[in-house]
Amino acid sequence: MLEKLKRKVEGAEVYEIRSRETPVRFRAGELESAKSVERAGRALRIIKNGRLGYSTTTDLEDPQSLIENALASAEFGDPAPFRFATKAKPPEVRCFDPAVERLELERMIRMGEEVVDKIRAYNPELHIEVGLSRAVEELSLVTTEGQELRERGTFFALSVEAQRTEEGDILIVYDEAASRSLKEVDHDQVADSLITTLRWCERLARPPTKEMPVLFTPRGAIVLLLPLMVGLSGKSVFLGTSPLKGKLGERAFARDFTLVDDGTVPFAPRSSRFDDEGVPTSKRALIDRGEVRQFLYDLKTAGVAKAESTGNGFKSGLLSGRDFKNPPGIVPTTWTVSPGGESFEQLLSGLKEGLIVDQVLGLGQGNITSGEFSNNVAVGFYVRDGEIFGRVKNTMIAGNSYELLRERLIGLGSEVKWAYGFFRAPPILIDGVGVVSR
Amino acid sequence: MKELQSAIRAALASSRADYTEIRLEREWRTQVFFQRENLENIESSTEVGGIIRALVDGGWGIVVFNSLDELEKKIEEAYRTAKAVSAKVGEKSVLAPTEPVEDEVRVQLKKDFRQVSLAKKKELIERYNRLMLSVPKVVATATRYTDSFKEWLFANSEGTFIFEERPDITLFLMATAREDGNIQQAFESFGEAQGFELVEGLEQKAEETAKRAVALLSAKPVKGGQYTVILDQELAGVFIHEAFGHLCEADFTYKNERMRELLQPGREFGVKELNVIEDGYLPGRRGNYRYDDEGVPRRRIYLIKSGVLQGLMHSRETAAKLGALPTGNARAISYRFEPIVRMRNTYIDKGSHTFAEMIRGIDHGIYAKSAFGGQTELEQFTFSAAYAYEIEHGEVGEMLRDVVLTGNVFATLKNIDMIGDDLKINGSSGGCGKGGQAPLGVTDGAPHVRIQNVIIGGRA
Numbered sequence: 001m002l003e004k005l006k007r008k009v010e011g012a013e014v015y016e017i018r019s020r021e022t023p024v025r026f027r028a029g030e031l032e033s034a035k036s037v038e039r040a041g042r043a044l045r046i047i048k049n050g051r052l053g054y055s056t057t058t059d060l061e062d063p064q065s066l067i068e069n070a071l072a073s074a075e076f077g078d079p080a081p082f083r084f085a086t087k088a089k090p091p092e093v094r095c096f097d098p099a100v101e102r103l104e105l106e107r108m109i110r111m112g113e114e115v116v117d118k119i120r121a122y123n124p125e126l127h128i129e130v131g132l133s134r135a136v137e138e139l140s141l142v143t144t145e146g147q148e149l150r151e152r153g154t155f156f157a158l159s160v161e162a163q164r165t166e167e168g169d170i171l172i173v174y175d176e177a178a179s180r181s182l183k184e185v186d187h188d189q190v191a192d193s194l195i196t197t198l199r200w201c202e203r204l205a206r207p208p209t210k211e212m213p214v215l216f217t218p219r220g221a222i223v224l225l226l227p228l229m230v231g232l233s234g235k236s237v238f239l240g241t242s243p244l245k246g247k248l249g250e251r252a253f254a255r256d257f258t259l260v261d262d263g264t265v266p267f268a269p270r271s272s273r274f275d276d277e278g279v280p281t282s283k284r285a286l287i288d289r290g291e292v293r294q295f296l297y298d299l300k301t302a303g304v305a306k307a308e309s310t311g312n313g314f315k316s317g318l319l320s321g322r323d324f325k326n327p328p329g330i331v332p333t334t335w336t337v338s339p340g341g342e343s344f345e346q347l348l349s350g351l352k353e354g355l356i357v358d359q360v361l362g363l364g365q366g367n368i369t370s371g372e373f374s375n376n377v378a379v380g381f382y383v384r385d386g387e388i389f390g391r392v393k394n395t396m397i398a399g400n401s402y403e404l405l406r407e408r409l410i411g412l413g414s415e416v417k418w419a420y421g422f423f424r425a426p427p428i429l430i431d432g433v434g435v436v437s438r
Numbered sequence: 439m440k441e442l443q444s445a446i447r448a449a450l451a452s453s454r455a456d457y458t459e460i461r462l463e464r465e466w467r468t469q470v471f472f473q474r475e476n477l478e479n480i481e482s483s484t485e486v487g488g489i490i491r492a493l494v495d496g497g498w499g500i501v502v503f504n505s506l507d508e509l510e511k512k513i514e515e516a517y518r519t520a521k522a523v524s525a526k527v528g529e530k531s532v533l534a535p536t537e538p539v540e541d542e543v544r545v546q547l548k549k550d551f552r553q554v555s556l557a558k559k560k561e562l563i564e565r566y567n568r569l570m571l572s573v574p575k576v577v578a579t580a581t582r583y584t585d586s587f588k589e590w591l592f593a594n595s596e597g598t599f600i601f602e603e604r605p606d607i608t609l610f611l612m613a614t615a616r617e618d619g620n621i622q623q624a625f626e627s628f629g630e631a632q633g634f635e636l637v638e639g640l641e642q643k644a645e646e647t648a649k650r651a652v653a654l655l656s657a658k659p660v661k662g663g664q665y666t667v668i669l670d671q672e673l674a675g676v677f678i679h680e681a682f683g684h685l686c687e688a689d690f691t692y693k694n695e696r697m698r699e700l701l702q703p704g705r706e707f708g709v710k711e712l713n714v715i716e717d718g719y720l721p722g723r724r725g726n727y728r729y730d731d732e733g734v735p736r737r738r739i740y741l742i743k744s745g746v747l748q749g750l751m752h753s754r755e756t757a758a759k760l761g762a763l764p765t766g767n768a769r770a771i772s773y774r775f776e777p778i779v780r781m782r783n784t785y786i787d788k789g790s791h792t793f794a795e796m797i798r799g800i801d802h803g804i805y806a807k808s809a810f811g812g813q814t815e816l817e818q819f820t821f822s823a824a825y826a827y828e829i830e831h832g833e834v835g836e837m838l839r840d841v842v843l844t845g846n847v848f849a850t851l852k853n854i855d856m857i858g859d860d861l862k863i864n865g866s867s868g869g870c871g872k873g874g875q876a877p878l879g880v881t882d883g884a885p886h887v888r889i890q891n892v893i894i895g896g897r898a
Contacts, residue, residue: 027693028529030527030528030529031526031527032498032523032531033498033500033523033776034498034499034500034519034523035500035502035776036501036515036516036519037501037774038501038502039487039502039504040505041504053480054479054480055483056483057484058484058487058504059484059486065484069482069483072482072556073481073482073556075557076477076556076557077480078476078477078478113526127693127694127696163694165696165700167699167700168848169817170697170816170817170818209663235473239473239577239578239614241577241578241616241621243621304476325483327478327479327481361813361815361818361819362811362813362820362821362842363813364811365822365842366822367621369621369623370619370620370621370622372840374822374895374896375820375842376813376818376819376844393818393846394818394844394845394846394893396662396820396844396893396895396896398840398842398895398896434895434896434897436662436894436895436896437893438664438845438893
């Protein structure tokens with residue numbers, strides 16, 4: 001296909017993916033369905049007369065239509081400010097676990113049953129839903145610039161939801177784990193962690209309406225990190241919509257705050273040797289002790305912004321998985337917030353009055369470009385005199401992520417934990433968050 | 439795709455399962471996407487795929503594929519998977535009976551977007567984009583056009599065989615204005631099952647959008663607290679979809695006895711004036727097609743009538759379990775997914791109050807307009823207004839920003855005390871998300887609605 005194209009265009013990139021995924025689903029604590037998803041897709045980018053064209057298809061037998069569609073779109077495309085990836089030496093990144101590939105349906109069903117049994121032993125009244133999924137994918141990318149690569153990856157994920165329903169109070173608690181390695185998803189531990197959260201939820205408490213410190217759990221830290229995922233993108237900086245524009249090399253966050261983007265973490269769901277444009281992934285500090293060090297780039301944005309691709313051109317969304325249909329865009333790989341010195345218990349015991357926030361509703365709904373968040377606390381707790389007083393309801397937290405991480409960061413926990421499969425964070429204690437409750 | 443008819447019927451006849459269905463889709467789509475002055479993407483693509491569901495002894499086996507060859511082999515795989523599940527299944531899945539349907543639905547588009555050249559699409563989108571960029575203080579834009587034409591085919595082992603054409607067209611306009619560290623965004627969004635005419639002649643909307651982003655720069659951030667709130671038609675539509683609609687999707691309820699007790703038909707949910715309708719099929723509106731993804735024709739149902747809960751939205755499976763009739767609400771975003779219970783057009787029916795009557799008597803409140811987004815977790819919901827105004831002594835006052843509303847749906851529906859007479863149904867470029875399936879095209883709507891004691895997040 002590339003040979004055919006070479007005569008017609010200045011540059012081309014063919015991206016192909018074949019995957020086989022097996023999701024299993026439990027509803028009301030019982031097995032409901034198993035599914036086998038086989039996908040194949042091809043995406044073609046071309047540069048003709050200096051202009052960029054794009055098309056995708058699921059029909060791998062018909063390269064001609066794909067080429068025609070891409071050529072048609074290149075007639076009107078913008079000038080391409082870059083060239084496709086050249087041959088490069090990749091970092092060693094572990095993405096494939098044969099144990100995931102070999103994992104049998106029966107074993108997945110058993111894991112689901114064990115999770116259900118464990119949670120039922122804590123409380124048989126709970127409505128439990130479990131999803132397990134394993135996937136094997138084969139990706140290939142070839143460019144006219146000489147890049148040629150093939151990668152096999154595996155993926156395993158477990159998610160659990162428990163619902164407790166009473167008149168006037170519905171509680172939903174969620175937990176998950178995801179990795180490219182089977183070993184790193186411990187289903188027992190996921191069940192235990194869910195039960196711990198449920199125990200904290202046994203009593204209700206009503207916080208006052210005022211500003212107070214909030215202790216974000218690693219999972220809750222997504223509230224603070226989501227605006228940064230937009231603001232640290234080279235695209236937002238180039239467009240001028242990022243508050244961090246012009247702040248490279250400046251201290252824009254508290255001195256304790258260090259954030260690393262790393263596409264090479266072994267077996268992390270977002271790890272790979274190359275991004276979806278064939279550029280090697282890398283590990284870089286984005287914020288180092290409060291100082292802005294690096295923005296993230298794909299080839300196209302790097303081209304217009306006179307920067308270099310950081311290997312962050314992916315066909316996924318900020319919070320969603322990869323889809324070959326999307327043109328590549330700037331997406332963070334695994335983020336790690338550096339830990340501090342205190343344990344979760346120490347941070348908690350030092351809290352005279354405040355909230356713990358673990359899960360929220362309405363993520364990304366407000367003006368996240370400017371860093372504003374305003375969320376309903378789905379799972380959170382009121383703390384008084386260093387002790388968890390009870391779960392909060394009908395409660396909103398609001399603030400500005402940039403402001404708070406610059407001026408109100410008062411504590412970082414010593415233990416870093418995975419959340420949502422794409423970042424690792426310690427508990428983060430922030431003062432001065434607006435809390436409104438009824 | 440209809441050429442596959444005999445292959446599909448033969449494959450279904452070969453199935454060893456208790457029930458088998460095949461759903462195939464072939465899609466043609468284009469996209470034009472500008473960000474600031476850059477054409478981020480211009481694309482014309484195709485996609486083909488299918489899904490087979492087999493039910494064996496109450497257990498489901500599902501197979502998804504891109505190649506439409508060897509359907510018999512795929513049915514056999516679905517059967518074997520279902521068989522493995524059935525050995526472990528607890529409560530058996532059962533489908534409510536429906537009449538087999540044979541039908542062919544073709545659409546007539548006023549201005550078929552498949553006949554409009556990419557050049558013409560680009561020219562129009564670029565014009566809107568330029569208009570927004572030309573407004574002072576607007577630093578960035580996002581202008582996205584998408585169209586999609588799907589051939590959809592559904593057949594099952596009960597004799598149903600339906601071919602339907604499903605068009606979809608959307609336009610999203612967003613402007614970002616900036617003044618130092620103050621960054622504000624405004625948007626307009628359109629989406630329908632119509633032709634290219636939907637996205638033409640929107641120059642004024644583009645200008646309004648850009649000007650609103652600039653106006654938001656000097657809007658006051660809202661002060662958190664409890665307020666009397668008037669929702670405009672768009673926001674009230676999102677509210678009824680998010681807060682109440684999802685709760686009435688029977689798959690949250692059918693295997694959950696406690697939820698069922700909370701959602702008994704006959705339960706009082708609001709004032710007498712409150713009527714909530716899930717309308718069957720509004721041709722031309724987004725996500726509105728004649729059949730759902732189980733081949734069931736859509737029905738018009740009342741969720742709430744005169745303040746009282748009437749019933750829920752169903753798939754064949756939830757209907758069987760709860761002894762109800764299927765309502766045609768089993769929907770999937772594409773061939774990659776099995777159908778789950780979803781809305782299509784959910785709205786609060788019109789009441790009797792004028793806007794003037796609603797605002798009169800509000801001493802200190804908020805007029806919240808247009809929806810940025812929303813999320814629900816059964817009884818708890820949250821949704822954000824794109825912009826808002828203060829209400830002071832019965833009059834609309836200064837512009838506000840960062841208005842996010844939250845609450846408990848049972849309490850909040852009871853706090854609706856006035857319903858306007860100006861019903862409007864909205865289609866948008868976004869969509870609804872549930873169970874990993876997003877975005878699904880839906881419409882929602884309402885007249886202006888007044889609610890007492892709404893929690894608004896913000897600095898205290």
